[in-house]
Amino acid sequence: MDDKKIQWHPPYVAAMNLEMRHDIDRFIFVPEYILNTGTLKIDLFIEDTGSIAPANEIGKIFKKYNVLEYKNPKDKLGIDVFVKVQSYAGLFKASGEKPDSRKMKSITVSYVRESKPEKLFKYLKKCGVSIEIPYKGIYYLYGSSIPFTTQIIVTKELDHEKHKWLCALSGRLEEQDLKNLLAGISSLDGKIEKEYADSVLEAALKANKRLAEKLRSDENMSKTLLEIMEPVLKEREEKIREQVRRESRQEGILEGRREGRREGRQEGMVYAYYEMNMKTMEIAKKLQLTEEEVLEIIKRKNE
Numbered sequence: 584m585d586d587k588k589i590q591w592h593p594p595y596v597a598a599m600n601l602e603m604r605h606d607i608d609r610f611i612f613v614p615e616y617i618l619n620t621g622t623l624k625i626d627l628f629i630e631d632t633g634s635i636a637p638a639n640e641i642g643k644i645f646k647k648y649n650v651l652e653y654k655n656p657k658d659k660l661g662i663d664v665f666v667k668v669q670s671y672a673g674l675f676k677a678s679g680e681k682p683d684s685r686k687m688k689s690i691t692v693s694y695v696r697e698s699k700p701e702k703l704f705k706y707l708k709k710c711g712v713s714i715e716i717p718y719k720g721i722y723y724l725y726g727s728s729i730p731f732t733t734q735i736i737v738t739k740e741l742d743h744e745k746h747k748w749l750c751a752l753s754g755r756l757e758e759q760d761l762k763n764l765l766a767g768i769s770s771l772d773g774k775i776e777k778e779y780a781d782s783v784l785e786a787a788l789k790a791n792k793r794l795a796e797k798l799r800s801d802e803n804m805s806k807t808l809l810e811i812m813e814p815v816l817k818e819r820e821e822k823i824r825e826q827v828r829r830e831s832r833q834e835g836i837l838e839g840r841r842e843g844r845r846e847g848r849q850e851g852m853v854y855a856y857y858e859m860n861m862k863t864m865e866i867a868k869k870l871q872l873t874e875e876e877v878l879e880i881i882k883r884k885n886e
Contacts, residue, residue, distance in 0.1 A: 591655035591752060594786035595695070596627055597779035598748035599651070602639050604776060609633035618674050625671055627651040640718040640745070644734050647689040650675065653696075656754055656790070660700040660735075665707075668692055672731050691732040697753055699737045720746075751783050754790040761787065761794060853880045 596614045603610055609632050616628035629649040636643050652668040654660050672692050679685040694700075704714060704722075712726035720740030724733040736749070743750045747763050764787060768780040788795045856866045863881070867874045 589655075589786055589789050591786065592626065592653060594782045595653045595749075595752060597782040598752060599627060599629075600779050601748040601776065601783070602746060603629075603637060603642055605639065606633065606637040606642070609637070616675075618671060619678055623671065623674070625650050625675070626653045628675075640721060641693070641736060641749075643717070644691055644693070644723065644732060646691050646732065648675065648685060649691045649693065650731075651693045651695060654694070656697045656752070658696070660694060660696045660703055662703060662706050665694070665703060668694065669730060669733075687730065688732075691734070693733070694735045695738065695749065696735070697738050697755075699740065700735065748780075748783055751787040752790075753787075756787060756791045756794055758794060758797070761791070761798070850880045850883075853877055857881050 592614070596612065600607065600612060611630040611632065613628040613630070614626070616625040617623070618625065629645070629651065631637070631642070631645045631647055631649060637645065650668065650672045652664070652671075654664070669692060672690050676685045676687060676690055707724065707726070708714065710726065710728050712724055712729060715723045715725070717723055719742050720737045722735045722737065724735065738746070738749045738752065739755075741750055743760055744763060747760070747767050750760065751764050753760075764784060768777070768784060771777050771780055852870060853866055853872070856869065857863070857877075861869075863874050863877045866872070867877045870877075
């Protein structure tokens, strides 16, 4: 797995939307919320307009304003990051239109990470912080040194059936995890929900290449995967064609540059279909290429 090539935050935002989908109408999601007019950003800000606790365990702690920090599987969650995010919540509190218009008790902070931050927990306990586990994989933190209601979510420890979306953001998935994910996607009806699920699935497949390769030898699983992803890929194809048509009508664009863009997008589609477990011969037929050209593109992408 090469985490540097995986954009984790968009699928994380998608996964959180899916986690909270049963109460989605009450939430306002703001990815990369900008604090003041500066460059500081909150990974994900969620405003909760509801009056009772949401159904999902992750949201039980939520108040009106919720600051969420996501650490990808390779990122560390140490005391400096912990304090930084608490300070982001403090800056958000201090940025209300009127003094104290955003109450301390109306703000929560959540940290989401795959592995349990053992060193951080040890440090916090030495500082007098108490830690409770109300739900599997979810840790509540209490103490005078922590200004805001806070939880740490360890996705590896969550119930993988209940929280399949967040648990999928890992490079250590088991075959059953992926089967659960595919089953969950198949059960979705809404267009937006399916788009969120496609984002999660794409990241999961990129992070678990060996498991994805294994699927290619399982005809039923491969067929299921293609049925899920093909509408998305077709939509991408159509967007690419439309963009190429627009560029072709523009004047003053060099043909070489235009052709280079077409080739780049075509390579992107080849690799997208390949990651969805489509056979190289089928990719070639769909994109009107030779199988040798498809294999060469895949080889270049993997170098």
